[in-house]
Amino acid sequence: MKRLIVWTLLLLPALAQPLPEALRKGLETPGVANARLDREGRARDLARTLEDPLRTPLSELQARQALELAEARLQRALAQAENEILAAYLQALEASLQVGLAAKAVQVADLALRATEIRVRGGGATPLELLEAQNRLLEARSNLEVARRGEESAQASLENLLGPWRPEGVAELPPLPQEDLLETLLRENVDLLQLKQSLELLSFQRGLLDETFTPRREIEALEEQIQALETSLDNLERSLGVGLRARYAQLGPLLQGAQAAAEAYRAAQERYAAEERRFRAGLTSQLALLQQELALLQAQLALAQARHAYLRAYYGLLASR
Template identity: 70%
Template sequence: MKRLLWTLALLVPALAQPLPEALKKAPEVAAVVTARLEYEMRQKDLARTLQDPLRTPLAELQARQAEALAKARLERALAQAESDIVSAYAQAREAGLQVALAAKALEIAELGLRAAEVRLKGGGATSLDLLEAQNRVLEARKNLEAAKRGEESALAALANLVGPWKPEAVEALPPLPQEELVETLLQAHADLLNLRQSLELLRFQRGLLDESFAPRKDIEALEDQAKTLEENLKNLERSLRVGLKARFAQLSPLLQGVKTAEEAYRAAKERYQAEEKRFQAGLTSRLSLLQQELTLLQAGLSLEQAKHAYLKAYYGLLASR
């Protein structure tokens, strides 16, 4: 029954819904649900450990570490789910715009074909001109069908994350974050936390040993492991910092690209409006108006792609934790 209801839901046209609403679905993504269950289990383990009057400092440390690591992994899973939703949302939105572009291109090609047929009858075109116009129509139809298939695939991928969803244009973009975000993400990084905890645990175990009752080789083995972990921690932190800084550096140019695309869209809109007035006044053809409309749609797609590129980089950075 549930499967039937899900299938029916996919067949019902979804109303356009904004990205912020889609992001609210992130806690329901399977990976986040799994991470949350793990965190809740570790919370219970820690609570039981703290209630045990006979607990050892080592047992308490391990329970606290497990709870902290599960929390960090839950936060990473949630951030990754949001990043995945943004990417799928952007792909679905762009696929819909590609369909609109392809449909407009087909309309232009069909109008061009009718014009070629009229010119051929009047002696103003050759059979080769007509054949070329027919080929353009066939190509435009193929492009439209391909665009529709792409949209169906993109919507299905988005539905796997948030359910049936029809994305709409992104209006507001998150502001450029402060550079301190890099260090914040490093401190919250689950892999770094795992290494820090392992190092803390080794140092704790080393503190429990004394040469009066423990073989020197066992003590040295722990010390060697600690040194290796320290080096691994430094190397990983250095590598992650370089990667995070590179991701952060991409944001400003991408946001500037949005402004450039906005200016190009405004210019294309003004040209279309001027062409529309000329058409209404009988100064230009319908074909010229449609071509200008196609240019406007292309500018709109470029603007959406610029916004999506910034959003994907922004949420991709937040997921690097």
């Protein structure tokens, strides 16, 4: 099946391992491997059935259905494996950014404390202000420790899936998919396909019954099963369609949110560059420059989170099959 996303690969530094490479590891997961083996087995079964001169239309239908279902299960397993890898990858990436932000906050709080100590000695600040500055530094250090533990946990979860892996920031997002993707996902849904196949099989079996040789009671029981399956199929198709449309509706606003966050990040970069020029000219303090750098890192984290929210929704939609 053609992949739904075409990624733009950038020149990457050594050791960098971008998201597309991580997602390709989904092919190696146990669930995907087992589903592939099952599909291969069903393909062999169908080939044997077609070579059998004594095969019946019913046995051929069942063999074709088994292969179709195995293929759908393989696609679901791959989509779910990619979604799981994506979640771990983005979590590790965000955790790393959180550590950088927390470390910068410690620098800001430490420098602010030293500035407050100087002001207290000069009579320009109160002991209460000094205490508040000390508390802010303690809180910043505590936040840094929490962030580091979170990074260790997230990295361990990622490596449990992929082995040694260092995630890299996601620069390119997949475009908003066409709405006809929903029809494809609905058509390939494993649960819906199973019901369709059951209905097809029962309808085929009903066509084999002859009222001359089959009690009417058996025919009516089979027809009741067909009607019940038709109702279940309609209900499931309607329910799945509503869920897919709801997931799809989230993508547009999330992509716009990522674009807005990118604009905010560019603005933060410009503010930091201006503050750096002012610092070099002696027009602002080192503390003010550090605070502007902290704001830049906050904007960077917000951008990453906005992009990741879109990616999670995108791959979550693809896994709804």
